[in-house]
Amino acid sequence: xxxxxxxxxxxxxxxxxxxxxxxxxxxxxxxxxxxxxxxxxxxxxxxxxxxxxxxxxxxxxxxxxxxxxxxxxxxxxxxxxxxxxxxxxxxxxxxxxxxxxxxxxxxxxxxxxxxxxxxxxxxxxxxxxxxxxxxxxxxxxxxxxxxxxxxxxxxxxxxxxxxxxxxxxxxxxxxxxxxxxxxxxxxxxxxxxxxxxxxxxxxxxxxxxxxxxxxxxxxxxxxxxxxxxxxxxxxxxxxxxxxxxxxxxxxxxxxxxxxxxxxxxxxxxxxxxxx
Amino acid sequence: xxxxxxxxxxxxxxxxxxxxxxxxxxxxxxxxxxxxxxxxxxxxxxxxxxxxxxxxxxxxxxxxxxxxxxxxxxxxxxxxxxxxxxxxxxxxxxxxxxxxxxxxxxxxxxxxxxxxxxxxxxxxxxxxxxxxxxxxxxxxxxxxxxxxxxxxxxxxxxxxxxxxxxxxxxxxxxxxxxxxxxxxxxxxxxxxxxxxxxxxxxxxxxxxxxxxxxxxxxxxxxxxxxxxxxxxxxxxxxxxxxxxxxxxxxxxxxxxxxxxxxxxxxxxxxxxxxxxxxxxxxxxxxxxxxxxxxxxxxxxxxxxxxxxxxxxx
Numbered sequence: 001x002x003x004x005x006x007x008x009x010x011x012x013x014x015x016x017x018x019x020x021x022x023x024x025x026x027x028x029x030x031x032x033x034x035x036x037x038x039x040x041x042x043x044x045x046x047x048x049x050x051x052x053x054x055x056x057x058x059x060x061x062x063x064x065x066x067x068x069x070x071x072x073x074x075x076x077x078x079x080x081x082x083x084x085x086x087x088x089x090x091x092x093x094x095x096x097x098x099x100x101x102x103x104x105x106x107x108x109x110x111x112x113x114x115x116x117x118x119x120x121x122x123x124x125x126x127x128x129x130x131x132x133x134x135x136x137x138x139x140x141x142x143x144x145x146x147x148x149x150x151x152x153x154x155x156x157x158x159x160x161x162x163x164x165x166x167x168x169x170x171x172x173x174x175x176x177x178x179x180x181x182x183x184x185x186x187x188x189x190x191x192x193x194x195x196x197x198x199x200x201x202x203x204x205x206x207x208x209x210x211x212x213x214x215x216x217x218x219x220x221x222x223x224x225x226x227x228x229x230x231x232x233x234x235x236x237x238x239x240x241x242x243x244x245x246x247x248x249x250x251x252x253x254x255x256x257x258x259x260x261x262x263x264x265x266x267x268x269x270x271x272x273x274x275x
Numbered sequence: 276x277x278x279x280x281x282x283x284x285x286x287x288x289x290x291x292x293x294x295x296x297x298x299x300x301x302x303x304x305x306x307x308x309x310x311x312x313x314x315x316x317x318x319x320x321x322x323x324x325x326x327x328x329x330x331x332x333x334x335x336x337x338x339x340x341x342x343x344x345x346x347x348x349x350x351x352x353x354x355x356x357x358x359x360x361x362x363x364x365x366x367x368x369x370x371x372x373x374x375x376x377x378x379x380x381x382x383x384x385x386x387x388x389x390x391x392x393x394x395x396x397x398x399x400x401x402x403x404x405x406x407x408x409x410x411x412x413x414x415x416x417x418x419x420x421x422x423x424x425x426x427x428x429x430x431x432x433x434x435x436x437x438x439x440x441x442x443x444x445x446x447x448x449x450x451x452x453x454x455x456x457x458x459x460x461x462x463x464x465x466x467x468x469x470x471x472x473x474x475x476x477x478x479x480x481x482x483x484x485x486x487x488x489x490x491x492x493x494x495x496x497x498x499x500x501x502x503x504x505x506x507x508x509x510x511x512x513x514x515x516x517x518x519x520x521x522x523x524x525x526x527x528x529x530x531x532x533x534x535x536x537x538x539x540x541x542x543x544x545x546x547x548x549x550x551x552x553x554x555x556x557x558x559x560x561x562x563x564x565x566x567x568x569x570x571x572x573x574x575x576x577x578x579x580x581x582x583x584x585x586x587x588x
Contacts (some may be wrong), residue, residue, distance in 0.1 A: 016379045019372065022391045024375035026447065027393075029415040046415050069293050086301045093298035105299065114466040116507040118543040119567045122320060122556050129327065146305025174407045177294055199458050206397045206509040213551060225510075232403065232518050239407050246400045250286070253395050265454060270494050272455030 004084035034244035039217035055244040064219050065248065068227040075137045075211075076204035076225060077157055083151055083200050084113035084193065090147045096167060097175065097182070106156070111151035117209065125213060135216030137223070151196045154270060159185065195267025199258060205253065222248050227269035314567075321560040333557070341561040349537050350408045350545040353438070354569070356542070357508055361442045362501040366494070369449045374482075375457035387457070394450030403513040404432050434538035441511055443537070447535035452497055459493040460486065502573045506566070509547070512539040542566050 033041060033057055034050045059065055096105055128139040162185065170180045186193070204210075208225040215221050228249050232242045257264055294305075321338070324331045341347050376386060393401070407412050409430035417427030428436045467485045477482065487494075513532070520534035532548045533540025546566060550559030 012375060012378055013381070016375055019375070020386055023389055023393060023447065025403060026504060027409055033407065033415075042413065044413055044418055045438065046418060077546055086370055087303070089298045090302040093295040093403065097295035099292035099295045100456035102295070102426070108306060112306060113572060113575075114503050116503075116543060116566055116570050117308070117544050118507065118509070119308065119563045119570065121546070121552050121557050122563060123313035124549070125315075126327070126556070143305065143309055146309065147302035148407060159359050177298070202395070206399070208399050212547075226396065227283075228397075228399050228403060228512050229517065230570070234521065239410075239413060242403060243407060246404050249400045250396050253397060254392065257392070261388070264395075265387075268451050268454045269458040272458070272496060 033264045036240045058185045059245045068224045072223040076201045078199040079144045086147040087151040094156045097161035139214045140210040279414040317560045323557045325556040326554045337558045337561045350540045350542045354542045357505040369452035377460040391450035394448045398510045402511045406518045437538045459490040463489045509543045
């Protein structure tokens with residue numbers, strides 16, 4: 001029995017390590033290719049003959065990477081800010097107030113969360129076109145002032161776990177709804193808010209569909225997703241540059257993750273387990 | 276759940292409805308403007324020919340055209356493929372890895388980070404990287420396979436392998452799901468397993484009789500959200516098509532969506548090309564309604580799960 005246990009232990013660890021290596025392999029191969037010379041990237045050699053660090057500088061020189069990064073950052077941070085301003089009050093109302101229709105309201109939140117954005121894309125696009133706001137990222141940022149279903153849902157799930165006694169006590173002390181939100185709810189909900197904000201920021205950072213619809217043909221207005229998607233077409237045979245660009249787009253995300261690891265994991269488990 | 280339901284609201288709750296409405300008003304406006312209005316207009320436009328300039332009523336012509344369009348059938352089948360093969364593959368894989376991580380104690384933190392990190396890689400970056408990795412001529416995967424005497428397939432270049440290639444990408448990016456399952460597995464009370472062990476239950480029996488029932492809400496949640504995600508599947512398929520075919524997608528280019536041979540054309544993509552590349556807005560609205568019907572069918576399943584578990588609180 002004991003020997004079988006030991007064998008299982010070895011097998012499990014071997015399997016885990018093998019899987020982990022397979023998960024890391026794509027990153028390793030991408031990094032190796034990003035450091036190859038132009039000529040070598042066309043061959044099938046896996047290890048760079050010469051470490052061509054200039055590729056990274058080349059990406060900046062030959063594309064609008066910096067402009068794309070600034071655009072993406074503006075889009076993601078404004079959208080996240082607007083989302084918080086509009087979604088926290090909605091989640092607060094759904095979680096703390098008793099009123100007729102709150103179940104229906106919650107079901108509508110879930111329904112809008114589940115609706116593929118493409119279903120309503122045509123009429124919404126026509127509205128922005130009439131307002132002459134296509135060819136900009138505003139059609140993606142402004143709607144966030146009116147709440148985001150996924151964030152409302154997550155925040156509401158968190159807020160209902162705050163015991164009612166806390167808010168009742170504040171109410172007895174004569175606090176208004178606004179005071180309760182700021183002095184009781186928001187401090188307690190800080191981890192959930194951080195998680196929702198990070199999710200929203202990364203959703204926008206990664207968003208491709210939205211900018212594809214609205215950012216227009218002028219590269220000056222593109223985001224990182226749009227730029228990277230088209231990068232290969234402009235540098236057709238240069239896989240080394242394409243992979244260097246891929247790494248440059250990925251790096252900031254990984255750096256943020258390493259700083260905010262706990263918030264990410266908490267957010268993820270909040271998403272699934274509370275459901 | 277921690278909040279008890281009161282039959283009759285006490286006096287101090289009077290007027291809560293009005294205050295709640297006030298707090299909800301931005302969101303209510305949002306639902307009206309970005310959900311109700313466009314949904315109704317989609318129905319309206321579906322009976323019209325509309326190219327941004329002229330609007331002409333044509334009755335059911337768009338519907339007739341859509342249902343005789345082979346690409347609609349093809350894209351619907353592709354979407355179905357993703358639901359039937361990609362989603363279960365991802366869920367089973369994530370569950371397997373989570374089960375493994377739950378048992379591996381040493382180095383657990385590092386392993387978790389390794390499995391989670393790929394899910395953070397921007398979608399476009401991950402897809403571009405996979406098209407390169409699986410490139411039959413210069414990509415490393417087929418070269419590594421060749422060391423073992425295996426001739427790798429044409430991956431994103433062949434209609435048969437394009438969707439399985441995207442499934443590999445989905446497995447690599449399953450970190451979110453792995454973490455969700457891991458949290459659920461670690462929540463299962465240990466004493467249940469200890470009791471089962473005393474009764475002589477084997478590993479498989481323990482998994483089936485204890486683990487599976489205990490994590491079934493999470494399993495259900497991930498399965499259905501996975502399906503809804505698959506119905507919306509757009510970015511990876513579009514990028515893979517474009518990068519693998521070497522085409523750009525500037526407006527007016529000759530790029531055929533769904534390369535190779537339409538195998539990566541999903542419903543949302545067909546809609547996108549009809550509406551925003553060919554500017555047949557009315558026809559695109561028919562595609563949108565079709566997509567809506569598919570999404571709605573799955574959403575209803577999810578809503579039933581939720582009304583059982585959550586809305587009661």
